[in-house]
Amino acid sequence: MIYSKELLKGTLEVIVLQVLSENGKMYGYELSQMVKEKTDGKIHLKDGSLYPALHKMTKDGILTFEEVSIGKRVRKYYKLTAKGEEQKQTLLDEMRDFIKTMEKVVFNEFKIAPVI
């Protein structure tokens, strides 16, 4: 099952940072597979999104990578920089706040249980 794509906007970077942070070192394909598994196929990072995102984050100094040859193939193992750890925290906080706010507005969690 796939979500309305729009809801996923703004989530790619947090997801990448969090999953990379959990696992230390990962290459793109591995990362996308892990996210797919963890979400029961609900979130499927596509090549067209993931690789450009990894490039951008590297350029922004929040990721670094190291090339490892596997036979004739070259894998790029990415990991967070110190700046990446900071960014992760910022984005996690933002996500937490966003979810809390959405729950308030959409699920009425602000309502006091009526006294009967």
Next chain:
Amino acid sequence: MIYSKELLKGTLEVIVLQVLSENGKMYGYELSQMVKEKTDGKIHLKDGSLYPALHKMTKDGILTFEEVSIGKRVRKYYKLTAKGEEQKQTLLDEMRDFIKTMEKVVFNEFKIAPVI
């Protein structure tokens, strides 16, 4: 405080449907004020987003409106159609699922608490 705009993508319609549904009948400005209050100013539906959204939803048959003259002003009171109620349910379910999935991936809520 304002969220990263991208996180709010895909949330406008659910928010409008839910808040309208709660209050029965509302006009645009009223709706935007209510959302702002409920979220402590964190979500501020802008004119440039809200009015086009209301028009589109009306065109799509999930909202109807009724014009009410207040002095020389004309207010448009919107409410959900039957189709709008269905759409609200669909979008609420989707939002619930989305939040659950994000919590799983980003906040590791899938992890079993370690037995000590």
Next chain:
DNA sequence: TTGGATATATCGTATTATGATGTATTACTT
């Protein structure tokens, strides 16, 4: 030997909320 999984990459496109801009009324403040 052919197809599927692995692995990376690029680029045009669609979607969506926003910012800018505009019009007009009503209420408050000095």
Next chain:
DNA sequence: AAGTAATACATCATAATACGATATATCCAA
């Protein structure tokens, strides 16, 4: 009385982002 903020609606060009399409190449199993 004048000025300004809030009320109330509207439109359109623009930016941001993930995706689809497309491409290349390796490895493995049927």
